[in-house]
Amino acid sequence: MCTKQLTDVTDVDTLVSFLKTKGENHKCYYHYTSWDSFLKIFENSSFLLTRGNSLNINDQHEALMKGSWSTWNRTYIGSFAYGQSENMAMWGLYGQPETDAIRIAIPRAEMLNWIHGTKEVYIWDGAPIDSIRADVTLNDIVYVSGEAPSGNLLLSHQGKTLETDNIPGLKGVDTAHQMTGYIKNAAWRYENEVRIRVELPYSVGKEKIMIKIPDYVLSAITVMEGPSFVYKTDDICKLLHSQHRISESAFTGLLKYRSLCSLCAHGAFEKK
16 A cells, blocks of 8 residues: 555655655656756757766765665666745756756656656766666655664655654664665755656666656756846757747846856856
8 A cells, every 4th residue: 555644654665665656746847957958958858867876966975874885886866856936055056057057847747657668778978888677766855864873863755754763664764775865864855856766787887877758758848047047049949938938937137146256266157
């Protein structure tokens, strides 16, 4: 039977099942990124996922302290967020430079069809070099706080909490190998993360893998410009505007993040 409430969770397996159920139940899935990254996604009909213990991921704590390192060696993640409201921290973290910041939105039906229909992924090394069968799922993240050795951790998800004290099946939940890719420290709970999680049958020694994006997903994607976004003159931007698939942030012209370039002697940002 499906576990519908966090408070009904009694062990690691039911927690994983709960997070998978919740991960498939959002109205829309949002991905904060830059315009250049979106162009690669859209033009190549593909999405890159990063191995969870890659040094290129900003949260090194998760790979070192949550789940199992050996499982991380074959687990890849693609991060999305749920909740329609704009997230100011996400704009600042993932929308760099701010003039290129966007938020991609994929509706639930198209997202679920995409994930359920993906049975193989492509090992990536600057280009796809081989395909491999994999377990591809969509799941929410549960956030944890408390001192692990105490045995009394606090799990939180969408405003609901659960203390693990006196629940034997959740002892050591934060480091259980089954929880790899499902649990993060509570310091990241503002992200409201839901992620594509890909587990390979064995380690392939590469930092990234690629999954194909069907045309029906590309056709359903809409884009929100970041608060400081500057109009692009490329064909994709023109196409999406003509199809009314680009909208402005509610904070356009009302938000200004301080750029590191303002502290630089050169005074201005220049792309590589």
